[in-house]
Amino acid sequence: MDCANCKNPMITAELENVEIDFCSGCEGIWLDAGELESLLADEAQSRHLLASFVAAGQSTETGRRCPICRKTMEKVYAGPKDKAILLDRCPRGHGLWFDRGELKQVLESETLNQNSKVIQLLKEMFNGMD
Numbered sequence: 001m002d003c004a005n006c007k008n009p010m011i012t013a014e015l016e017n018v019e020i021d022f023c024s025g026c027e028g029i030w031l032d033a034g035e036l037e038s039l040l041a042d043e044a045q046s047r048h049l050l051a052s053f054v055a056a057g058q059s060t061e062t063g064r065r066c067p068i069c070r071k072t073m074e075k076v077y078a079g080p081k082d083k084a085i086l087l088d089r090c091p092r093g094h095g096l097w098f099d100r101g102e103l104k105q106v107l108e109s110e111t112l113n114q115n116s117k118v119i120q121l122l123k124e125m126f127n128g129m130d
């Protein structure tokens, strides 16, 4: 799979038994449909997060293409309104694209336990980036 942002080949990494695709060039992350839910490992929490996604409409960020179907992805806001994070979502539901640091931001914006294993792992994985 090629990076949706810089076109480098993506590396598959395993986080909490969930395979995520990671770009070593731009540090973007692709999550297949359902993987975010698996990472959160809490059904109520992931439902709450996914329900917070709002289509962003016009955006100044360039549209990226889904690495699976190549359709231009749509922009969605995730997380609480006051600190929403702009993500890319495949209009056909293949998955979500997170720019550098955005997955960590999304997870941190939620009322997740900040000591949860997945956040710790992400911090290690993206050590030094914020």
Ligand SMILES: [Zn+2]
Pocket: 003, 004, 005, 006, 007, 008, 023, 024, 025, 026, 027, 028
């Ligand atoms: Zn990249």
Ligand SMILES: [Zn+2]
Pocket: 066, 067, 068, 069, 070, 071, 090, 091, 092, 093, 094, 095
């Ligand atoms: Zn797609």
